[in-house]
Amino acid sequence: MEWYKDTLEVRTRGKGLYPFTDAVNARIREWGVSEGMGFLFLQHTSASLVISESYDPTARIDLEQFMDRLAPENQTWHRHTLEGGDDSPSHMRAMLTDTSLAIPIDNNQLSLGAWQGIYLFEHRARGHRRRILLRCLSVT
Amino acid sequence: MEWYKDTLEVRTRGKGLYPFTDAVNARIREWGVSEGMGFLFLQHTSASLVISESYDPTARIDLEQFMDRLAPENQTWHRHTLEGGDDSPSHMRAMLTDTSLAIPIDNNQLSLGAWQGIYLFEHRARGHRRRILLRCLSVT
Amino acid sequence: MEWYKDTLEVRTRGKGLYPFTDAVNARIREWGVSEGMGFLFLQHTSASLVISESYDPTARIDLEQFMDRLAPENQTWHRHTLEGGDDSPSHMRAMLTDTSLAIPIDNNQLSLGAWQGIYLFEHRARGHRRRILLRCLSVT
Numbered sequence: 001m002e003w004y005k006d007t008l009e010v011r012t013r014g015k016g017l018y019p020f021t022d023a024v025n026a027r028i029r030e031w032g033v034s035e036g037m038g039f040l041f042l043q044h045t046s047a048s049l050v051i052s053e054s055y056d057p058t059a060r061i062d063l064e065q066f067m068d069r070l071a072p073e074n075q076t077w078h079r080h081t082l083e084g085g086d087d088s089p090s091h092m093r094a095m096l097t098d099t100s101l102a103i104p105i106d107n108n109q110l111s112l113g114a115w116q117g118i119y120l121f122e123h124r125a126r127g128h129r130r131r132i133l134l135r136c137l138s139v140t
Numbered sequence: 141m142e143w144y145k146d147t148l149e150v151r152t153r154g155k156g157l158y159p160f161t162d163a164v165n166a167r168i169r170e171w172g173v174s175e176g177m178g179f180l181f182l183q184h185t186s187a188s189l190v191i192s193e194s195y196d197p198t199a200r201i202d203l204e205q206f207m208d209r210l211a212p213e214n215q216t217w218h219r220h221t222l223e224g225g226d227d228s229p230s231h232m233r234a235m236l237t238d239t240s241l242a243i244p245i246d247n248n249q250l251s252l253g254a255w256q257g258i259y260l261f262e263h264r265a266r267g268h269r270r271r272i273l274l275r276c277l278s279v280t
Numbered sequence: 281m282e283w284y285k286d287t288l289e290v291r292t293r294g295k296g297l298y299p300f301t302d303a304v305n306a307r308i309r310e311w312g313v314s315e316g317m318g319f320l321f322l323q324h325t326s327a328s329l330v331i332s333e334s335y336d337p338t339a340r341i342d343l344e345q346f347m348d349r350l351a352p353e354n355q356t357w358h359r360h361t362l363e364g365g366d367d368s369p370s371h372m373r374a375m376l377t378d379t380s381l382a383i384p385i386d387n388n389q390l391s392l393g394a395w396q397g398i399y400l401f402e403h404r405a406r407g408h409r410r411r412i413l414l415r416c417l418s419v420t
Contacts, residue, residue: 001141001281003316003419005384036143037179037275039317039382043393045333051239053185053231058220062228063235065217070210070350077345080338088342091333095343099331099396100382102179102240104145104273111273113183116239133384133391135317137277137417139143141281176283177319177415191379193325193371198360202368203375205357210350242319242380244285244413251413253323256379277417279283 002138004031010130012122015086017050017060020132021118025109027134034108039135040101040118046090047122047130048097054117067093067123090123097121105136142278144171150270152262155226157190157200160272161258165249167274174248179275180241180258186230187262187270188237194257207233207263230263237261245276282418284311290410292402295366297330297340300412301398305389307414314388319415320381320398326370327402327410328377334397347373347403370403377401385416 006027010020042049053059071092074085104111150160182189193199211232214225244251290300322329333339351372354365384391
């Protein structure tokens with residue numbers, strides 16, 4: 001068994017879902033990992049990782065709207081407001097989604113379903129550079 | 141260290157939580173994996189994985205009702221409606237729960253707590269065949 | 281590659297977020313695991329695991345309040361009420377957060393972001409002893 005690692009960076013332009021499946025699969029191909037597990041870990045608390053529908057863009061718009069409604073900004077009961085009204089809701093939204101993902105690798109790529117894509121969910125209004133740790137266990 | 145893999149199928153009859161802990165443990169026993177990690181990955185975006193109370197069925201009824209209330213169907217602001225009023229909420233509900241799980245294996249079975257069970261959460265009204273990738277790292 | 285395992289116990293005094301990052305890093309140092317993956321698995325269904333902001337305590341207070349509002353206790357439609365009005369909401373809150381986490385290890389510690397900490401989220405009103413399985417794959 002072999003171990004491979006890298007850090008991916010996703011640059012965001014404010015709130016929303018940013019696809020990065022291709023960047024992960026490119027590394028897996030470069031490393032020649034034909035079978036094993038891929039691990040993704042996001043080093044931030046105001047963004048998160050999501051696996052969701054990759055085909056119809058309106059699905060993503062609905063997910064973004066849903067999060068705005070589920071954990072709305074600028075509520076009077078928020079105390080953690082020093083960095084702005086979008087900061088505390090960004091931690092709430094991150095808590096409800098994912099910071100770490102484990103995805104099987106087969107045939108030199110992530111074994112995603114036909115309609116699955118991996119997204120960085122930016123929860124802050126302002127753009128950020130987000131760091132995602134990629135680790136691969138090759139089992140062949 | 142050894143690597144084992146299989147694909148499980150769970151057939152659903154519409155929305156709800158479907159237990160499948162036994163199917164995973166049966167594979168682990170067949171493979172003779174006494175110690176290591178089990179990885180579950182669901183290849184769908186309108187269903188999800190949940191670990192929850194396995195003892196009292198009313199706990200599951202409450203979880204199903206809760207999701208119906210948290211991400212209700214047929215909202216006027218939904219745009220992703222081509223496949224029906226339950227499609228976009230199914231992605232929301234999947235996003236709030238899990239697509240991948242990593243569970244320790246000891247003594248030839250998943251090291252779940254006394255009251256924990258693994259469930260496939262079907263979010264669509266119609267029944268589906270859901271594919272779950274099972275991967276096991278045996279460490280002995 | 282080597283495999284290390286232990287069980288951590290977090291004692292809670294009722295609802296809230298309890299940090300335990302240091303206990304995990306202490307084990308990793310004792311084992312001398314310089315690089316690999318750390319896996320955390322909580323053996324309970326009325327508590328959960330969360331990675332979130334570790335710097336400003338008001339961020340945690342907002343997350344706790346948010347969960348109280350998102351999955352409120354003592355609702356008339358709850359059926360799973362035998363163990364009290366906080367029991368069914370505790371399963372809902374656990375379902376929305378995490379039971380398992382996979383975190384890369386580098387330089388003899390978890391590769392968390394600068395502001396990330398790991399928390400046990402107790403969802404029951406009464407204090408509990410919570411068991412977290414820690415597994416480490418050392419790859420060097």
